[in-house]
Amino acid sequence: MAAPEKVHQNHPFAVPQFTVRDYTSFFAAGALCATISHGGMTPIDVVKTRIQIDPAFKGLGIFSGTRFVIAKEGPAALLTGFGPTAVGYLAQGGAKFAGYEYWKKTFVQIAGDQDTAVKYRSAIYLGAASVAEFFADILLTPLEATRIRLVSERGYATGLVTGFTRMAREGGIRELYAGFVPILCKQIPYAIGQFTVNEFCHELVFRNMSEETKRNLSGTSKFAIALGSGITAGFAAAILSHPADTLLSQINKGHGPKGSMVYRLTTLAREAGFRGLFAGLGPRMIMTAGLVASQFLMYGEIKRALHAPPGLEIHKED
Template sequence: MSTKQLPPANPEQRAKVPQPAGADFKPRDYASFFLAGALCATLTHGGMTPIDVVKTRIQIDPALSKHSLLAAGRKIVAAEGPKGLMTGFGPTAVGYFVQGGGKFAGYEFWKKQFVSIAGSQENAVKYRTAIYLGGASVAEFFADILLTPLEATRIRLVSDRTYASGLMSGFARMAREGGLREMYAGFVPILFKQIPYAIGQFTVNELCHEAALRTMSEEHKANQTTTEKFTISLGSGIVAGFAAAILSHPADTLLSQINKGHGPDGPMLSRLAALARQAGFSGLFAGLGPRMIMTAGLVAGQFLLYDACKHAMGAPPGIEIHKD
């Protein structure tokens, strides 16, 4: 992400909350962050629908659980035709439009709040990892309130081709038959999945950017070429994507099982624990390879598109608290 460095605090300013230029965001700035995040998330997640379909089917269909991404994809196409790989495109695009907007704008907002709470430039830099973790976690929590019903609809459509013909009919059926309880049945496992995902996405991306920039002189940083900036952003996004996939994959597997109705009755945490014991370590990480490929592309693409959209809308950069 494009960022702006906090000004160094002098002895008289160290007790004050840092107020860097460009960090006094206005409502229209957050609207720009929301729209940029919404566009980058819906474009990348929508484009990855075929891979996500195969990944989900590997997780929930015993007949496909041992297959590779390509082999499972071929079987799905053979049985259902090419359109089978686009199942769930509607809820994916809409769900990640609202979730992406809430997550990216929320991260900008909460990161700024935690930087202010730190009280000084030195403290913000010292506790920057905690700030990244906190900002990503809180932003994701609120974004998941928007995502959960649409993600439940997507998984139902992917796991059962007879459930409904598309987003509107699937969403309406779920609302009619189960109401809010059914629509939010997966909220807790979504939090278990998405919060580690956001932590990997934002925190690892920030740390990778910092590691790359620390190898450069101040003059080099100020005069980076477009190619250098692109390479750093792409590499950081890919590594962050791998981290996000690994951290969130067990909960992603459990979420697919919950939304298909698997597991015993009872409190959600008990159901998750029972499903985890039943799946075992290997079962919880079934489909990790395809998901790592998908997530690396998603995260890298999102950061590149997010910066491009922000630039096109004239939005300000975020706050940078990298260690010099």
């Protein structure tokens, strides 16, 4: 994210008027950073998903799980689900990042003035992240369902197109969107951790700097701040979203009783227990820290390359 500009109290709040071209740039930057980062993390995600749903992987960590996959199925198995991951997060990432910029600006305008926006900035971050993620997940859910099925059911299909087609043919829209509620339960806390914690990490750093220090920050210092904030936000996103991530894997594999989604989720959560819901958290924290940090770094660079304006900042400076 861009370094925050100082908010001057008792002055009119200058809200940027983003154009369609600006939002297109935000979408493109978000799409590219999400698909590159998630695609690159496919091997870790394969191991994490296996740990969550395959009894043979019980008790294994990221390194032992990786060795186990290679020994049983060969190195190519670590790229299982790469197609739906790349395409799904291309759409989801664009919608999420552009949506966050849009809804943050909208909620700031609803606040009405600068002091109110700064006072309620936590609610603005939470609301913008949640609403943006909701709409992004409509695009993501069927592709995520395909990815999980490919990873969890070996031999199900040869790739994205055949896997998606088979799921659509055998189960229709209902099957493709079976995980929509749990994916919301997973992705909305993820987005809250990702954006809100990142915003506050930047705020904390810049509030403890003098104006002269801010003006003279080197490129290395800016990179370190962005990297540290992204890693911290990634840890928060992983912890907040992991129980629902585990349930999502179970739902898409067809586990759990028949009935409403709420009943199925409640039953699976009770059966898994606290330890079961957080199975695979270690690998996912490593994966998510890398994902979130790399996404924010790439997002900023791609926006600059596209000559997109910086996002709206409402950090409290003192």
